[in-house]
Amino acid sequence: MSSIPDDYDSLSTEERELRDKQDRAREFTEQAALPYQWTQELGELDVVVPVPKGTRGKDLVVVIQKKKLSVGLKGQDKILEGELCKEIKVEDSTWTLEDNESVLIHLEKINQQQWWENVLTHHPKIDTRKIEPGNSKLSDLDGETRGMVEKMMFDNQQKQMGKPTSDELKKQEALKKFQDAHPEMDFSNAKFS
Template sequence: MSTSADDYDKLTKEERVARDKADREREAQEQAALPYRWKQQLEEVDIVVPVPAGTRGKDLNVVLGRKKLSVGLKGKEPIMSGELCQEIKVEESTWTLEDRKEVHIHLEKINKQQWWANVLTHHPKIDTTKIEPENSKLSDLDGETRGMVEKMMFDNQQKQMGKPTSDELKKMEAIKKFQAAHPELDFSQAKIS
């Protein structure tokens, strides 16, 4: 970006929209000039590297390292080569040759909670704060995370209807059980919230 975050905060809404649009156009041009296309999700990065039509697997020289990537034809300058911006799980990362004209590379991120600003450190960066992830389905989540999200959704629905949240319902249930277990106590003047 050409200015700091403080300068951005001082812009009007219209100026921010114009700045964001200009930044997206600049990023798109920079990314289009790369010798590959790439996309990512939090867990992985997928790269497509065009190669001459008719290329065979044995013609390729592909190196996947923990922090290194190189793709090219044997005996020629690599199409792309350099240090990855983040580390990958080499044993879970793969490459394939598709239709003898594209190398498809799948990289498994080690840090699955971080967006990559670029693939190779010397290539132009994208603004990761502007990434809009695809919507995931509850069924995609692990059990613990899914339970947490479902609880948050339930609590949000309850609040919107003016009803008690799951935590408030648990407290009310605990108080009812306590009152039932201790009928000798007078709760008529108790303030329970």
């Protein structure tokens, strides 16, 4: 990953798009040269390591530690080995041999709110600011979470239009009910916050 160059903000939109395209092409080339492929979600990471066809589980030496990972075949140099970019939950991380030709390593991140720049610290980095997580739909959420998100969206729209939020509307409604129930009380000098 190249950190944003100092001149990035001064570039035109077209120049930024060109630089971003060049950066993505460079990242793609660097990542394709690695001895594995990897994908990530905010909470987890999957690494696929190709091995010779016909490899059996007992031929493999896979070590998954909190901050280290290595994969190799017994009696041979490691296919990959090094320090992980961030810490993982070892007890929730696994590996499996798929079709006797690739090792699938599933790593659970400790910090489930952070994108990884790379798998192993000595490998090329990606620009995590350019990651576009898959769009989740409101219908994918459970009822309580969906309600909370819809309320936040409503309140945000109301604020942008200078209108009261749902909580402020509830307070106004409760106050009106109280005033209607107690017409004998004078609220003309009352201050409400």
